[in-house]
Amino acid sequence: MYNILLGGAAGDGIETMSALLEKTIKKSGSQLFTFRDFMSRVRGGHNFSQIRFGSEPVNAHRDNLNGIFAIDEETYAQHNHQLQDDGFILCDLSLTIKDDRCLKLPLRDIAKKLGNPKVLTSVAIGALLKLFSFPQEIAVEVFTANLRPDLLEINLLALKEGFEFVKPRFPNTKVTMSEHILLTGNTAIGLGALAADMKFYSAYPMSPSTTLLDFFSANSEKMNLAVEQAEDEIAAINMALGASYAGAPAMVGTSGGGFSLMVEALGFAGIAEIPVVMADIQRPGPATGFPTRTEQSDLKFVISAAQGEFPRMVIALRNHADCFFQTARAFALAKKYQIPVILLSDQYLADSATTVPIFDTKQLYHDPSDHKSLSETDESGLYRRYELTESGISPLKIPGKTKSFVRIDSDEHDEFGQITESAEVRIQMVNKRMAKLALLESELIEPDFWGDEQCRTLLVGFGSTDGAIKEAVSILNANGGHFGALLFGDIYPLPIQRLKHYGCQVTEIINIEQNATGQLAALIREKTLLSCHRSILKYDGRQLSVDTVLEEIQNLKGGRAQ
Amino acid sequence: MKANEYASSETAWCPGCGNFTILETLIEVLNNLDTPPDQIVLVGGIGQAAKANQYVSANGFSGLHGRALPAAVAIKIANDALTVIVNTGDGDSYGEGGNHFLHNIRRNVDITHFVHDNQIYGLTKGQPSPTSNACDLGHKTTSCNMSIPFNPLLIAIATGATFVARCFTGHTEHLAKIMAAAILHKGYALVDILQPCVSFNKLNTFAYYNKRVQELDASYDPTNKMAALEKSMEFGDVIPIGILYREQGMTYEDKHPQLFNGIPLIDKPHDMNSVKALISEYI
Numbered sequence: 001m002y003n004i005l006l007g008g009a010a011g012d013g014i015e016t017m018s019a020l021l022e023k024t025i026k027k028s029g030s031q032l033f034t035f036r037d038f039m040s041r042v043r044g045g046h047n048f049s050q051i052r053f054g055s056e057p058v059n060a061h062r063d064n065l066n067g068i069f070a071i072d073e074e075t076y077a078q079h080n081h082q083l084q085d086d087g088f089i090l091c092d093l094s095l096t097i098k099d100d101r102c103l104k105l106p107l108r109d110i111a112k113k114l115g116n117p118k119v120l121t122s123v124a125i126g127a128l129l130k131l132f133s134f135p136q137e138i139a140v141e142v143f144t145a146n147l148r149p150d151l152l153e154i155n156l157l158a159l160k161e162g163f164e165f166v167k168p169r170f171p172n173t174k175v176t177m178s179e180h181i182l183l184t185g186n187t188a189i190g191l192g193a194l195a196a197d198m199k200f201y202s203a204y205p206m207s208p209s210t211t212l213l214d215f216f217s218a219n220s221e222k223m224n225l226a227v228e229q230a231e232d233e234i235a236a237i238n239m240a241l242g243a244s245y246a247g248a249p250a251m252v253g254t255s256g257g258g259f260s261l262m263v264e265a266l267g268f269a270g271i272a273e274i275p276v277v278m279a280d281i282q283r284p285g286p287a288t289g290f291p292t293r294t295e296q297s298d299l300k301f302v303i304s305a306a307q308g309e310f311p312r313m314v315i316a317l318r319n320h321a322d323c324f325f326q327t328a329r330a331f332a333l334a335k336k337y338q339i340p341v342i343l344l345s346d347q348y349l350a351d352s353a354t355t356v357p358i359f360d361t362k363q364l365y366h367d368p369s370d371h372k373s374l375s376e377t378d379e380s381g382l383y384r385r386y387e388l389t390e391s392g393i394s395p396l397k398i399p400g401k402t403k404s405f406v407r408i409d410s411d412e413h414d415e416f417g418q419i420t421e422s423a424e425v426r427i428q429m430v431n432k433r434m435a436k437l438a439l440l441e442s443e444l445i446e447p448d449f450w451g452d453e454q455c456r457t458l459l460v461g462f463g464s465t466d467g468a469i470k471e472a473v474s475i476l477n478a479n480g481g482h483f484g485a486l487l488f489g490d491i492y493p494l495p496i497q498r499l500k501h502y503g504c505q506v507t508e509i510i511n512i513e514q515n516a517t518g519q520l521a522a523l524i525r526e527k528t529l530l531s532c533h534r535s536i537l538k539y540d541g542r543q544l545s546v547d548t549v550l551e552e553i554q555n556l557k558g559g560r561a562q
Numbered sequence: 563m564k565a566n567e568y569a570s571s572e573t574a575w576c577p578g579c580g581n582f583t584i585l586e587t588l589i590e591v592l593n594n595l596d597t598p599p600d601q602i603v604l605v606g607g608i609g610q611a612a613k614a615n616q617y618v619s620a621n622g623f624s625g626l627h628g629r630a631l632p633a634a635v636a637i638k639i640a641n642d643a644l645t646v647i648v649n650t651g652d653g654d655s656y657g658e659g660g661n662h663f664l665h666n667i668r669r670n671v672d673i674t675h676f677v678h679d680n681q682i683y684g685l686t687k688g689q690p691s692p693t694s695n696a697c698d699l700g701h702k703t704t705s706c707n708m709s710i711p712f713n714p715l716l717i718a719i720a721t722g723a724t725f726v727a728r729c730f731t732g733h734t735e736h737l738a739k740i741m742a743a744a745i746l747h748k749g750y751a752l753v754d755i756l757q758p759c760v761s762f763n764k765l766n767t768f769a770y771y772n773k774r775v776q777e778l779d780a781s782y783d784p785t786n787k788m789a790a791l792e793k794s795m796e797f798g799d800v801i802p803i804g805i806l807y808r809e810q811g812m813t814y815e816d817k818h819p820q821l822f823n824g825i826p827l828i829d830k831p832h833d834m835n836s837v838k839a840l841i842s843e844y845i
Contacts, residue, residue, distance in 0.1 A: 181844035191841055197832040200640060219840065221820050224830045226639045231665035235632040238625060242633030245623055246603070246640035247828040268626050359841050361834055398828065399621040399637075400644045403600050407615075407622040410608070419574075419616055419624070 001054035002132060002170060004067040005082070006124075007075030011043040014071070017121035018049035019353075020146060024129065024139045025053050026182045026355050029174040033058040033467075035352040035543065040207070040291040046074050055175040059319055059354065059467025063547040066170065067131065069124050073097060088169070090127055092120070103127075103166070110161045116151075119158035126162025133172040136163045179358045185349035185464075188320045188359075189279060190215035192327030193251055194223055195361055198277075200243035200250040202228040202236040204258060207291045208347035209281040212253040233258035237265040241274045245408060247398035249331050253279040256298045257288065263305045266340055270310025272408040273386070273394070273433065275334035275341075277327070282346040284541045293541030294347035296463055296514035300522065302342050303492040309430070311337065311437045314492035316344045318448070318466035320356050322489055323349065329365035336367060337436045338396060344491070346514070348543040349464040368443060384415040388428055392435030437493060444495040447486040449502065452477050455484030458506040460499075460532065461513065462488035462520050465544060469512055472549035488520070494527045503530040510556065512536040512549060567599050568592045570617045575610060580757025580768075583731040584678055585614055588649070591741045592620070595645075602645045605634040607659065610685045611651035611678030628658025635671040635814070641826040642672070642815060647745065652679040652754075656692040656712050663714070667721040670749045671814040676741065677714065677752070680759035681766045688762035695765060705762065715794035715806055718752050719787065724811040725751035726790070728803045730775045731758070732768060740805060749813040756801070771801065778804030785809060 006021070008014045018034060025032050032053035039045040050065075052058050065082045068075065070091040080099065083089065089099060092107040105127060111120040122143075129139055139159055147155055183191075190212055193201070201216045203209065213229065220227045226243070230236035233254055240250035254262065259280045269276050280302055284295035296316075303314055313333060315326050323345065330341040383404030387394040394415075399406040407417030412429060414420045448466070451459075451473040461469045466487045473483045484506070486498055503509060511521040511532040516539040521532040536552040538544045544552075568589045575581045592602065599620040606612030608627035615622040621644075625633045630650045638646045655663055655677045682705055683689040690705050692712035697703070718726045725747040729737045737755065744751035756775070758768040782804070783789060790807035815822040 179845060181841060183844045187844070191837065194837045194840065195834070199827050199830070200636065202636070223836060223840070224821065224827070226636075226818075226821055226827055228636070228639070230632065231661050234629065235662055235665070238629040238632035239636035241625070242605075242623065242636030243640040245633070246637040246644070248636075248640035250636075264626055265629065358845065361838060361841075398641075399603055400601050400641055401828075405600065405619065405621050407624075409616075409622075409624040410626050411624060417622065419613070 001052060001056060001058065002066045003050065003052045003062055003064060004069065004128065005048055005050045005065050005079055006069045007046065007048035007079060008071030009044045009074075010039060010041050010047050012071045013118060013121045014047055014049055017125060018051065020139075020142055021125055021128065022051060022182060022353055023142045023146065024125070024134065025051065026180065027138045027142060028134045029177065030054060030172075031057050031177065031180070031355045032182070033061060033352065033354045035061045035348060037542070038292050046078060048075065048079070055173060060471055061543070061545050063545050067128070069128060070095065070097070088131065090124060105162075105165055107162075111158060114154050114157055114161075116154055119155050122155040122158035123162035126159040127166045130163045130166045131169045133168040133170060136160070180355045181358050182353060182355050183320065184211065184351055184353045185317065185320055185323045185345055186211040186281065186351070187215055188323030189317070189327045189343065189345065190219070191359065192324040193277070193331065194219070195324070195364060196328040196331035197249055198225070198251050198331060199248040200226045200240060201253070202230045202239040202250070203253045204230050204233045204236055206255045206258045208283055208350045209253040209255050209258070209279065211350065212279065212281070233261035234265065237262040237276070237278070240276050241265060241269055241272070244274050244276050245399070245406075247401065249275070249335065251277040251279065253281065255281050255283050256285045256301065259298065259302065259305070266312070267306030267308055267310060268410045269340040270306065270312060270433070271308070271412070272410055273338035274408065275338050277330045277334050277341050277343065279343040279345065281350045282344065284539065290541040292347065294514065294543050295539060295541060296346055296465070297516070297519065297539070298344065299462070299491065299515070299519040302344060303523070310433055311339050311440065312492070313337070313339060313341045313440060314344060315341065316463035316489055316491045317349060318463055318487055318489050319349070320354050321359070324359045325363065325365070326489060332365050332367060333440070337393060337440055339436065344463055346464050382416065385417045386413060386415045386429065386432070388415060388432055391439050392432045393439070394432075441493050444493060445490045446495045446498045447488040449484060449486055449498060451484035452482050453484070454482060455502065455505070456482040456507050457484070458502050458509045459483060459485040460488070460509060460511050460520060460524065461485065462491050465512055465514060468544055468546045468549055471546045472553070475546070475550060476553065491523070494523055496528050499524060499528055499530060503528065508533045510534045510536060510553070512544070514538050514544065567619070569619050573617050574613060576761050578760040579610070580680060580731040580759070581611060581614065581678055583734060583737070584649070584676065584755055584757060585617055587734055587738050587741060588614070588676070589618060591738050591745065592618070594742065595745065597645050601643065602647065603637050605630050605637065605646060605648045607650040607654040609651040609654045611649060612654055614649035614678070628654050629662065630654065631659060631662040631666045631675065634673050635666055635669060638671050638673050639814070639821070639827065641828050642822050643826050645745065646673040648673060648675045649678065651684070652677055652681065652693045653683050653691045656714055660692070664717070664721055667718055667723045667750055669814050670722070670724065670811060672748055672750070674744045674747070674751045675753070676744070677754045678757055679754050680757050680763055682759045682763040684759045684762055705765075713794065713797070714752070714754050716791065719790050719794055719807045722811070723752055723807070724749045724809045725805070726794070726807040727753045727805045728756065728801070729753055730756045730771050730803050732772045733775065733777065733803065736777055736803065743805065747808070749811060774799060774801040775803045776800050778802055778806070
C-alpha cells in the first residue's frame with residue numbers, strides 16, 4: 001500500500017490533478033482511497049489531496065507518506081514530517097526546499113515550453129505514475145476521456161515528458177479485481193436516492209452537502225427529477241414535505257446550520273407522518289464553524305431536534321457502500337413507517353473518493369415484513385389518514401389518486417386529519433405515533449463487529465470513522481492485542497443487542513468520536529447503562545487516521561496496547 | 563361536473579368574521595369549476611385564515627406557520643394534475659413567510675394564493691401585521707405599524723407576479739369572479755382579500771373598507787405594468803379592488819418541459835436500468 005499527497009493553493013489545479021490520477025490508478029488495477037482537505041476559499045491558502053492505493057481494499061487514510069507532490073513551499077512545510085525517510089518530494093526546480101528527499105524537476109519549464117503553465121500538473125502526473133511503476137497508456141485513456149478536446153494534446157505531451165523524466169522507484173503488482181467503481185460519498189448517496197426512486201430534491205447550497213445538489217441537478221433531466229434550489233432551508237424541507245404528501249419520494253440535503261433551520265418542519269413531518277429523508281452532511285459547528293472541514297458533533301442534535309415527541313430514525317453512514325445502500329433503505333423505511341429518516345454523513349465521507357465493488361441493485365433493502373396490508377385500504381367508507389392501528393402505521397393514500405380526501409395537519413388531529421383539542425384523541429395519537437418505534441426497533445441493523453471475538457477492550461464508533469477503527473483493530477490484534485470494535489450505522493433508535501453482548505464481556509470500552517463531548521458514549525449510557533471507560537475524541541476539524549487511533553490507544557494504555 | 567360537491571363544516575371563527583364570506587365564496591367558486599374535490603388540494607399555514615381548508619370537503623394540507631407556499635408549489639410540481647390553492651393570512655404570507663412570498667413569485671408555479679388580509683394578527687389577539695396601517699404617532703395603538711406598512715401588491719408586481727388582484731369581502735360577486743379568474747390563471751396568482759377582523763381590528767372595519775373600495779372599471783388596463791405599479795400604491799381614501807396586473811408569463815412548468823409532459827412526476831415510471839447505467843459511469 002502506498003500513500004501520496006498532492007498539495008498547493010486553491011486554484012492550482014490540485015483537485016483536477018487528483019481526480020485524473022485517481023482514475024488512472026484505479027484503471028491500472030489498484031484500489032484506492034483519497035481524502036480531500038481544503039479551505040473555505042476559492043484562491044490561495046493550502047489545499048491537499050491524499051491518495052492511498054494498493055492491491056487491498058482501503059477505507060481510511062494513513063499519515064505516513066511515500067511521496068509528496070508540492071506545488072509550493074507551504075505544502076512541504078505542512079507535510080514533510082509525514083514523509084518516510086525513503087520518500088520523495090516531487091517539486092519544481094525553483095522551489096527553495098532543502099531536503100535530501102527532494103526530486104526536483106523542471107516542471108515549470110516543461111509546461112512553459114509546451115505553451116501553457118497550467119499543464120505543470122500533468123507533467124507531475126506523468127512523473128508520479130512512472131515512480132510507482134504504472135504504465136503510461138492508461139493515463140492517456142483517462143486524459144482522453146476526461147479532458148476538453150482543445151486541451152488534450154498539450155496535456156498528453158506534458159504527461160509524456162513527465163513520464164520520461166524519472167525512473168521507476170516503487171514496484172507495483174497489478175491485480176485483477178472484480179468490477180469496481182470510483183466515487184465520493186456524496187455521489188454514492190445520490191445514486192442510492194435514485195435507486196430508491198427519489199423524485200424530488202430540494203436544498204439550499206451549503207458545504208459539504210452542496211455536491212449532492214450539484215449531482216441531482218446534473219442528472220435531473222436524464223432521471224426525471226424535480227430539483228429545486230430553495231430560497232432557504234426552511235423552504236427546502238417544507239417543499240420536500242409537500243412533494244412527499246403528493247406522492248413523490250423526497251429528500252433534502254444540508255449541513256448542521258441548514259438542519260437547524262429545518263427543525264420545526266422535522267417535527268411537522270413527525271406529527272403529520274409524512275415520509276422524508278434528510279441528509280445532514282456534518283461539518284464542525286456551532287454556527288458557521290469550519291465550513292469545509294469534518295466533525296461528528298450533530299448526533300445528539302439530530303436525535304432530539306424539534307419540540308415535542310415523535311418517532312424518527314437516524315442512520316450514520318460509515319462508508320461509500322453504506323452511502324448507497326443505506327440511503328436507499330432510508331427511503332423505504334421513511335415510507336413504511338411514515339417518519340423522517342435522517343442520514344448522518346460528514347465532510348470526510350462526502351468528499352473522499354474510493355474504489356468499491358460496483359453497487360448491486362439486487363442487494364437493495366427489501367422490507368422483511370408484509371406491511372402492504374398496513375397501507376392498503378379499499379375505497380369504501382371514509383378514509384382515515386390517521387387510522388388507529390395496532391402497529392401505529394395508518395394507510396397512506398395519495399391525494400388525487402383516490403376519491404377519498406387526504407388531509408394532513410401540523411396541529412394535533414383526529415383520525416381524519418381534522419384539528420382536535422380532545423385529550424382522549426391526543427393520547428391516542430401520541431401512542432399511535434410512538435407505537436411505530438416498536439416495529440422499527442425489531443428491524444434495526446446491529447453495529448458491525450470487527451476484531452477478536454474474545455476481546456478485552458471494545459472500541460465503539462459510528463459513521464465515517466469505521467474504516468480507520470477497523471484497520472487499527474486489525475493492526476493491534478496482529479501485534480498480539482485483544483481488541484474488538486462495534487461500528488454503528490443504525491444509531492437511533494440505538495440497537496443494543498451486540499452492545500450488551502460485548503459490553504458485558506470486556507474489561508474496558510473506549511468510545512472513538514469526532515466530537516468534543518463523547519455523544520455516542522452518552523447515548524450508549526442512556527440506553528444501556530453501559531459506561532465507556534475512556535474516550536478518544538477529536539474535534540480539530542480533521543478526520544482521525546488509522547495512525548491517530550493507534551497512537552491514542554497507546555497513549556490511553558500508557559504505551560502498552562493489548 | 564355536478565355542482566355543490568364542495569361543502570363546509572362548522573368553523574372556529576368569530577361571528578361576523580370576514581373569513582366566512584371568503585369560505586362561502588370559495589366553495590361557490592369551487593362548485594362552479596369543472597374540477598372534482600379529490601383533484602383539489604387546499605393548503606394553509608397557521609392562523610385563523612389558514613383554518614379555511616379544514617372546513618372544505620377536499621384534500622387538505624395544513625402546514626407550518628408561514629410555510630404554506632413552499633409546500634403548495636411542491637405539491638403542484640409533484641402532481642401537476644392537481645389544482646392547488648393556498649388560503650392563509652397576512653401575517654403568515656407576508657411576515658413569517660415573507661421570503662417564500664418573494665421567491666415563489668419568481669418561481670411562478672401554477673398555484674393560487676388567497677391572502678385573507680385583515681391587517682392584524684387575529685389568532686394571537688391583536689398585534690400589528692405587516693399590512694397594518696402606519697401608526698399615527700399622536701394616537702398610537704397596540705395594533706398599528708411602527709414600521710412602514712408592507713405593500714404586497716406593489717412587491718408582487720415589481721417581483722414579476724403575473725396575476726395580482728385585490729378584493730374585499732363586502733363585494734362578494736366581484737370576489738367570486740376574481741377568485742375564479744385567479745384559479746384559472748396559468749402561473750402564480752395572488753389575490754389579497756381585504757376582510758374585517760371583528761374582534762381586534764377596530765380601525766379597518768367593514769364600514770372603513772366599504773367606504774373606500776372602488777372596483778376597477780373597464781377603462782383600466784391590467785396589462786400595463788407601469789400603471790399597475792402606480793395603482794398598487796393607492797391605499798387611502800380610495801382603495802382600488804380588482805385585477806391590478808395580469809400577463810401570461812413563462813411558468814415553472816413551461817421552463818421544465820421534461821417534467822410536465824402530460825405525465826405527472828409521481829406517475830413517471832422508475833427505471834432501474836437507467837440507475838444502473840449511471841452507476842456504471844463510475845467504473
